[in-house]
Amino acid sequence: MNQLTTQGIILSRTDFGEADRIITMLTPDYGKVRLMARGVRRLKSKLAGGIELFSVSHITFIKGRGEIDPLISTRLIIHYESIVQDISRTMLGYDLIKMLSRATEDQPEADYFVLLQQAFEALNDPDVELPLIQLWFAMQLLRIGGHTPNLRADTSGQKLAADQTYNFSFDDMAFAPAENNLGSNSDSRPETSSGTNSGQGRFTPNHIKFLRLGFSSHHAKALSQVQGSKEMAEAAAPLVQTMLSTYIRV
Numbered sequence: 569m570n571q572l573t574t575q576g577i578i579l580s581r582t583d584f585g586e587a588d589r590i591i592t593m594l595t596p597d598y599g600k601v602r603l604m605a606r607g608v609r610r611l612k613s614k615l616a617g618g619i620e621l622f623s624v625s626h627i628t629f630i631k632g633r634g635e636i637d638p639l640i641s642t643r644l645i646i647h648y649e650s651i652v653q654d655i656s657r658t659m660l661g662y663d664l665i666k667m668l669s670r671a672t673e674d675q676p677e678a679d680y681f682v683l684l685q686q687a688f689e690a691l692n693d694p695d696v697e698l699p700l701i702q703l704w705f706a707m708q709l710l711r712i713g714g715h716t717p718n719l720r721a722d723t724s725g726q727k728l729a730a731d732q733t734y735n736f737s738f739d740d741m742a743f744a745p746a747e748n749n750l751g752s753n754s755d756s757r758p759e760t761s762s763g764t765n766s767g768q769g770r771f772t773p774n775h776i777k778f779l780r781l782g783f784s785s786h787h788a789k790a791l792s793q794v795q796g797s798k799e800m801a802e803a804a805a806p807l808v809q810t811m812l813s814t815y816i817r818v
Contacts, residue, residue, distance in 0.1 A: 599675035618642025690788035
């Protein structure tokens with residue numbers, strides 16, 4: 569009997585029969601696993617308490633030859649209860665789970681499990697605004713997928729300057745100097761630019777610093793500590809979303 573033990577986060581669950589449930593879980597050791605939780609919908613089920621949504625659980629299952637393996641024991645490690653107390657955070661949580669599930673194959677690396685747990689931690693914190701969590705999550709999906717843009721040098725290989733505005737080149741996944749330098753323009757919003765390969769407008773060094781932090785930080789809360797984070801996120805979101813749809817296709 570090939571009995572396996574690991575941690576798991578629920579990605580989806582489907583009722584089966586009168587009292588059973590088929591559960592897809594993300595694990596750090598075995599990727600995505602589909603498990604049959606027998607009798608879990610009964611009131612006295614020993615499995616039910618250990619497989620809550622927006623939770624991390626200790627699970628034991630038997631690896632068989634089929635596509636669905638029997639789940640034999642569960643133990644709740646942590647439940648992010650503040651998420652389900654706020655409908656907006658709950659809905660974003662569902663969206664992030666679906667996004668990660670679509671972005672990964674059956675055997676994703678452990679970094680995706682860590683990312684989803686970090687996303688739950690951020691959603692559970694009322695001090696972290698939802699747009700920042702959503703933006704940070706998208707940047708982390710790009711990073712883990714190997715699609716981090718060059719945030720240190722421009723398209724010609726020159727170090728990004730503090731007195732220059734930039735357009736973004738999707739072909740190079742890097743910034744290209746705009747025609748006019750930054751000068752006295754301190755607006756936190758990128759100026760509109762033309763061209764199919766110019767990103768979403770002109771970006772200042774502060775925008776690029778914000779992006780650099782988002783791609784490198786393991787916690788969404790780091791973005792909330794940036795002055796003008798709301799405006800920075802609004803400026804960065806279209807660019808990051810275009811990267812995500814182009815390279816991750818979610």
